[in-house]
Amino acid sequence: MSAEHLDALIGKLDLAQKVRLLTGGAFWSTHAEPAIGLGEMALADGPSGVRGVVWDDGDPSVCLPSPTAIAASWDVDMATRMGGILAAEARRKGVHVVLAPTVNLHRSPLGGRHFECWSEDPLLTARMAAGVVRSLQDDGVAATVKHYVANDAETDRRHVDVRVDERTLREVYLAPFEYLVRDAGAWMVMAAYNSVNGATMTEHDLLTDPLRSAWGFDGAVVSDWRAARTTVAAGRAGLDLAMPGPDGPWGAALEDAVRSGEVDEAHVDAKVRNLLCLAVRVGALAPLGGDPFPRQPLASTVSADGAEVRAAARDGMVLVRNDGPLLPVDPAALRKVAVIGELAADPRIQGGGSAQVRPVYTVSILDGLRAALDGVAEVSHVDGCHLDDGLPDIPASRMDHSGDADGCGDAGDAGPVRLRWLRADGTLIHEERRTSARLTRWATDVPPGASAVEMSATFVPDRSGSWHVGFTGAGTFVFTVDGDVVLDGAVNPEHDDGALQMLGPPHWYTPMELVADRPAELFLRHRVGGLGVAIGLGVRPPRRSAEEELAAAAEAARTADLTVVVVGTSEQVESEGYDRRDLRLPGRQDELVRRVAAENPRTVVVVNSGSPVELPWRNDVPSILLGWFGGQEMGHAVADIVLGAAEPGGRLPTTWPDRLDDVPVSETTPVDGRLEYDEGLHIGYRAWLRSGSSPAYPFGHGLGYTSWELTELGVAPDIDADIDADADADAYDAAAVVTVGVRNTGERHGKQVVQVYLARPSSTVDRPVRWLAGFAVVRAEAGEMSTVEVTLPRRAFAHWDVEHHRWTVEPGRFDVLVGFSATDIHRTTAISLSTARADVRPRDK
Template identity: 35%
Template sequence: MADRIAELADQMTLDEKVSILSGEDFWSVPAVPRLGIGKLRVTDGPNGARGGGSLIGGVKSASFPVGIALGATWNVDLVKEIGAALADEVKSKGAHMLLAPTVNIHRSVTNGRNFECYSEDPILSGELAVAYIVGLQGQGIGATVKHFVGNESEIERTTISSEIDERSLREIYLIPFEWAVKKADTWGVMSSYNRLNGTFTSEHNWLLTSVLRQEWGYDGIVMSDWFGSHSTAETVNAGLDLEMPGPPRDRGQKLIDAVNSGAVSQDTLHERVINMLRLMERVGSLDDHSEWQERAHDRPEHSALIRRAGAEAAVLLKNNGALPLNGDGSIAVIGPNAKIAQIMGGGSAQLNAHYRISPWQGLVSALGEDRLRYAPGCTNHRFEPVLRGQFKVEYFANETLAGEPAHVASQDEAQAFWIGHIADGKVDPLHFSARLTGSYTPETSGTHRVGIYSAGFAKVFVDGKLIADAWTNWQKGRTFFEEGCDEVVGTVELQAGRAHEVVIEFATKAFATLGLAAFAAGIGKPLGDDAIAEAVRVARNADTAIVFIGRNGEWDTEGSDLPSIDLPGRQNELVAAIANANPNTIVVLQTGGPVEMPWIGSVAALIQAWYPGQEAGNAIADVLTGVAEPSGRLPQTFPVRWADNPAHSQDREVYPGVEGKVRYEEGIFVGYRHYDRLGMTPLFPFGFGLGYARFAVSDLTVDDTEFEAEGSVMVGLSVTNTSDRDGAAVVQLYVSDDIASDPRPAKELKAFRKVQLKAGESRQITMTLDARAFAFYRVQAKHWLVEDGRFTLRVGLSSVDLPLTATVERKTTLMLPV
């Protein structure tokens, strides 16, 4: 095939070569019909395959557990299985490549995109990424590991410079990408939006050429994040193969001119083309001339996998005997997430799921509705609930709603995300206006809140009166990937049972970085003291109270960091009130990361359920009832308070950033390394999780015969299920450099193994540590170094539960290449 690729490249004209180095549209790279080269199509991931539709609506897709949930499984075999299943999903959408996995590190507990990433630890992240990629690419679908590198915050993410020293890059942030290249042979890498130490990653020669290609031997492609290219010759020369999306902004004729002027050499252009053709051959698009067809293929086997994975991701954080549920007593089902299925985070990872099972539905299926009583208690939404119903949409080929509509359509909700081809192509997607007309019939009378936020100008009229105005004084905010304004809210008196006319007017505006138009409008009636009082009454009259709280994809979303890790709204107050009314109170928490828990001492049990995909309610019910074992373990430390997190600082340049820079001052001391360094006790430590089954580790053995010569060590131990239930233990192996010449963490995770054991079963396992497990990076010398001296190996079931220890010792140093 190499000969064929070389021949095709030699036959291509300059125009044809340039054409495949940028997108044709939002989701595809153009074909070259003259040479029989097919079109390459990509789709967003990582927790599903959305296809070529909008972030809102579109062809339905399977929704899998989000990244942090997969991180909580600590199960490489399961993640590999999910990768293979996602390949089927990508094929259903007529695509060849999935824009996944996301492997950025949980530096801060407030990163809006933490839900999409695996862990605060690079080894856990790296090994899960490898499994995901191997599963996906084993079915012929290309992976695109992202975002390379330093995208650990969503604040000013398209322009900010992540200031990261090289040692921290090498030991923390680059590891998952390095593993993806060296261990999984990923076919795609996506550059991040941000700058790295002053230079956009999409034109960073050291990152894309020196490290990625020369040091790691990468032979796949590097594509930009969408609109993440900012130059022509600079990106091509640095190693960026593909500008996305299309039509091109920095390439096309600009690249032809750069080649003709000598700013980009023929050799460099040829290398980029070869990389693209090699990718097309690997994913099968080179000879794919089929018509693009997207199918909503709801596979029962994928639903079963999602349910199993969602349950395995659940982390039991506290249990005073309240779980699993037993007996036939009455259950109060309370909270804002009880009847609303929170299945995914927001941003480019969101999709139109085949269905959504709420916790209420899951419990009804498992226990029957007769045992259940419901009360919402409070709300937790960031924005007013999106208005659902039939809307007439009139599109105008101008930005003033003038004249006759160019196109008329309908939609069933008051939100839209317009990109690429819209209104049957009758308006310019970046220069148009629209009027939506519909109605809202409230269930109760009284004061209602009307909210609107938009990437563009927008107004909401109710019964002909302007209620919410995001047009007149529009200001950039934290919505729609930082292209939108914050929500503007007005109030209006509405009557129950009456259909009130709602009209929404929208017009595009100049964009900052991402070329899109979008809005969302909602109407809601606030819940007050009476709602909490009713929830308390329901809880007091039940044998057990289960409170479903947390956040949703409005909070945990791309394009916006969290303002804090407090639970939104009055949820803390709700939990405290319910726990006071019923001592048998169980909390089910759904978030994309840690929250502060002032009520933790008063509840009987706590489960962290994350966003587990479309089977959310069934998976949660399986864990609550004991049908499934909660074998998840925390992939991120939960601090007692936000201020304990390593990125929290009085110096705003450390976080969230100042004057275009965010400085990673903590260096290598991220996550549990930080808490160890300060001797600080977190609320729940990294790697922690209880279960219905119980486990013990014993009989540690160490084979260090190759340690002096090769730097490798074999570790063996026995794992025993000491309970009368089947279950799974996550065995964790940490390494400490007892006396190091450079500052090093007190311990670092270097290997782990998830072990399924039947009740009473015991099994011997082995884990291998290579030389890199003992090494740190020396920046000036440009190599990894294993020092002479003693290293301590610590083995156990969490980062603070490490009962087994042993030491190994070297007499000489060992230098390892990059």
Template identity: 35%
Template sequence: MSDTEMTNSTPNTEFSPPCSPQQKFEQLMKDTRTSARKKLSQLTLKEKVSLLTAADFWRTKAIPEKGIPAVKTSDGPNGARGGIFVGGTKAALFPCGVSLAATWNKDLLYEVGQHLADEVKARSANILLAPTVCMHRHPLGGRNFESFSEDPLLTGKLAAQYIRGLQEKGVAATIKHFVGNEQETHRLTIDSLIQERPLREIYLRPFEIAVREANPWALMTSYNLINGTHADMHDHTLRTILRGEWGYDGAVVSDWGGTNSTVESILAGCDIEFPYSPKWRFDKVTQAIQDGKISEGDVDRAAENVLTLVERLKGDDMAEEQAEREDNREETRALIRAAGAEGLTLLKNEGGVLPLNAKTTRVAVIGPNANRAIAGGGGSASLNPYYNTIPLDSIRAASEAEITFAQGCHIHKWLPVASRFCKDKSGKPGVSIEWFAGDRFQGDPVVVQRRTNTDLFLWDSAPISEVGPEWSAVATTYLTSNSTGTHTVSFMSVGPGKLYVNGKLEMDLWDWTEEGEAMFDGSVDYLVKVEMEAGKPVELRVEMTNELRPIAKQKQFGITHKYGGCRIGFKEEDQVDFLQEAVEAAKAADVAVVIVGLDAEWESEGYDRQTMDLPSDGSQDRLIEAVVKANPRTVVINQSGTPVTMPWVDRVPAIIQGWYQGQEAGNALADVLFGFKNPSGKLPSTFPKRIQDAPAYNNWPGENLKVNYGEGLYIGYRYYERALVEPLFAFGHGLSYTTFEYGRPSLNSKILTPHNTIELCFAVSNIGSVAGAETVQIYVRDDKSRLPRPEKELVAFEKVFLEAGETVHLRINLDKHAVGYYDTAIPSWIAEEGTFNVLIGASSADVKYTIPFEVKESFTWIF
């Protein structure tokens, strides 16, 4: 048996040697601030004011005559999409945030950041709008898949490494959304009512850790209000805490369209309004100075932060922005595949069903997600990947067994986009769009384009410079079905829209009033039945403009035009009984692999889920029950970014939580199913048995545009342990194909003081027959506290990779942050005198050892 020693210690910059890389980096940051101040001193007031809003949708303002370049942003967080929301430059699609968090691997997050930096540069961008560190407050959160965890320490530690990976390659991270943005329902206007202790200990904590350990160069405010004030103008969080207590020196940007005032926003410390808009800045800033509401010094402070960001990224580089390009590297593909496999979380494995072995001769691959790429969630996290891998194809490639497939059921929220059935008039795949200046289709088209996707989300890709801010467009495509029957076409529109089928008006949404969930500001999805013959094209023509709809919004927002677009979906009439086909396939197989879950329509920015049940209408649950009855050797893979109810959990022997694994999702899954990779994922959030058990169940999603964070400190495992509610699967849970054994721990000191750490030492051994990885989780419990505290809290974690028979000796340092809580009466962080216990475990519910230590005398700190 071989022995290895590991420690979680990181260099303390206070004691770094002269000319250390850390000190060189800090000096560089000081130099950029000095250079920014020098450039600021050369600017006129008008020029300084111009820096406080974006130049367009993605870029900051350039002032070439003063040597100030623009910098370009790109959406993340699981890839660098570039400048077009739908159908843009192809890019690497990484596993989603919750899947990366399920790896519990800080080194991996750093490596992901490094590769993402290269992708950002390939999009000719300088700033990635990531990571997302909002908390998993409720299982139905629409963007939970994009965020990391329910635990602030896990979230903050992983975010810090992700940020370091990006910024050490010269790309700015933009940590978001600051703060209290745990839901999408009414996200622009909801008021998050959060008491000071949970605000500090839960929701601000990931940002605090990331600022302390990685110093993100940019930070994005959230859309919501916090205790009555919009986040972009919230003095307490932005000026008192972020700038004051934490000493943050980066640039603060609003979320897109998330600036809500002129004076208050600038005074609080929101430096840049994104995207370009004349609504709150420009002349209004100058007028506010003249009226004495703000000073030129306030503008100088914000402009200096913008210039410092530009200096960090480009300095004096005035080179013309290059065209976006692809950079499809083998090493990035390999990293995505490995990261995907490492995040897969084995929840259950009775009877040794997994891994599938060489004796398996017939495998039935079943389910609505088995033969399509479910690579990521929707909204800002979406992009056009270099490629996708499909589970069915990957399973076939990995095994010599006979593989059969049955779909089992449909789970569409909206009909699938019609793109693969569509060609333009020339016969090329896609849609032709004729653009007109003005919103009344007058004159000849000014621009003619071809798009490959019938999801025509045009908010960031309309040719505004040619057609102007008010435009109209005609999109035409020819749809050909593979079968004869009564098929279905769907249509939703952002602005006014009309759909013609073979010249006949079928859907008139010119003055629609009922809002849907797709495309952020679109109508509901309307359906029309169309009789079609196999191989015979049908012409679809859409007339649309970018007038704001519903019309009532024009008065509400004081604008008449915004963005336009439409979405065309298509589904052929079913020809088979999918459920019966699945049962027959399962009966004939040695093992059934059922791949179910959600997708980018069910989990997305812009809206929350409405139920924890698998969609839709129980069809997936019925499928699983029928398959496991037909074949007891059934493996279920659930692809989702959030928990789902599992009424079949006791009858299915093996379950994998599949998350969204990016472009290598199929290959990563096959690697784990067949044992080429040993699963090592651990749940970064608790899976409850039912939605009613969720901590925030009684305070979700709020009423009258207010949501009370009434559960306080007790989110996730903190709640389940305090309330004695048994979850379906506990925080930190995850199985392996091997077995690990923990050695008895020791401490180098039993006393923790303000200026020292205590070192926890113990061994972990792989006593199984195959190599594997274990995540060791360290919790601390305060035996007696003046204020209520959770039963225990995660304070450290380490992932170890062990060959069969190998032992590693871990040394984990614990400091004041492991014992403190925030006392609003002081107000500061405090470590109270008394006894604490270190709990060492494989999950929050699987504690192996407990060992006590003391704080002899209470002490406090700010940051």
């Protein structure tokens, strides 16, 4: 649709109609405007799945591995396939815009939202996220690149002022956004909550320059939810859409500001034009007025057995230690396998916060190993220790499905959980039946006039003893068990942020003696208010003491042929809304690993976390597999790797420290409202190399089940003669192509990631010791020789000139270092650049 046509459509709207389009029509959707053939556009969170505009178990979502897991594959094609799944899910759920990918960086391992971001390196982040952006948009679903910019921690995220110098901002934090706009063509960018150098991002000049001016962004800028705070400043800035709606700082106030001359109506027209352009791209605007295109679902790219998600989980899992080697284990050699850990039976497949979805199903690590060893070996399970991670939902298998919760038997098989919405006078508005005892409804999805909601279910315990019985939610409640009032009062939220109260509500419970197979009627009444309703009924079965659990784990390990211990974080550790206080595993998990390893030398530890944790026992166990938050097929993927059906394909996308005290850059807490990025360019592996200290496992590290060697290295230049004339032009075109020979010297098929770094041995500007400039995945059979070409873009050689505010290339020699991690370098050559020409002078290491 031409610019002239869009302008003609805008000309049909009066000021009130135009301003109305600039604020959401509901919590997850925009306004329609029938006068110009504009339909609503639905927006929904990613990136591990597409939740949809209603968060409900009746419409579950495919749950992918976390972005850290996908990034660990270092495989852009894999990221592209995951983007295709997100697109199919979005179209199935009627979603036009997916709020992903998150391309903030792993500046500190304490970042609470670390799992939702990709990497500590801007190039790896950009390249992997671009696969998601392109595949989403190829299928007519807008990607939203977020959170623009420097939203790399969660502490005081709404008000923190990030202080970062111009060069660091350009070369590090803006770099992934630039690539995704200029090279991948992103259709939407989300402005973050935080400020940068004194200006809040929804009002920042960065929304115009470089986003639109230098990068040529022609999409729409949306605020993070409730990040838009002002009428005039935001109205003059490059923000196009304030979410959520229908309330916000614009509306009638922006109309008044235009009429008074405080905001030029041309700003409003530009914002509307950007939204209409987005609507054209996602099929929400009719070509010549009238009704928008009908939006047809895409055929699902996920098979019934979840093979695609399973493969992605395997390809991102990182084997960081394999002494012996212990892995892979021959299933035929096993008779008894002990699986230990609370997370083995109930793994974390996704992180907390807005990235969460209701999964279609979850394959636990225990289930995966039992399925793989069915008829081959006995697989036992012991918790070993407890994480005290909230209150589990009532299992559907332990709810009475014979009738409705009050015993009338009039619900048939509609679901064992009854939900009733009530007016202030207690009269019924609406009643529904559910299969799950958890409910999340944003205010716009709550029945009009509802003052309270009641949830009830019949729980049938499978054992006698002291159960924890309770609910999730913040606000005012009445909770009864078998008609007896257990609580009548308020449960205070853990966070001031209303959205986080919805996404991660607090848990309340009390111990109660229950008898096996004797039904217990659970009833919850909640006063409706705020952003919506987030409640649930939950139970936790009786437990052994901590010492009894540890002793049981040690005994199980003592008699097993193989022990698999699963340790990891809880939702109280890794989630949107708050940063981590330390990197320690919660509970007594470190002690658990040591006790088990002392009893059985054939111990595999699977780490179920989305980001780095301290592993103080890492040299005391033979094998450590980082499983990340592995998505709904996590259990099958772990079984495939442990038993050798597939090898772990991952390489670390972020450095794993030995101890938090060793981390060069770790601060996430503002001082006097400011968070200083004093380290400049040197984050992640760059900071480690600069410090001279060694982490537990370096960036890019990962082991497989075969061995590799680099056999040859060559570099071909492809640089314009006058390289410095305009270093920003064609920034992602090839400056040089590195050709690498790679041989699989082992005895089985495998995967390797060839990593190419640049270094500037003598420079007039501050440089990292080395920085990632390109990479390529190699898959080869035993003994097979492969040749890969790694393109080094012009931008890899450039730096930001703060004096002239432009990209430039410093003449001289750049070392080209090729290897299998940031510290495992196998071959070296060099490229000499001048402003007149580029000479290539290879030199073997």
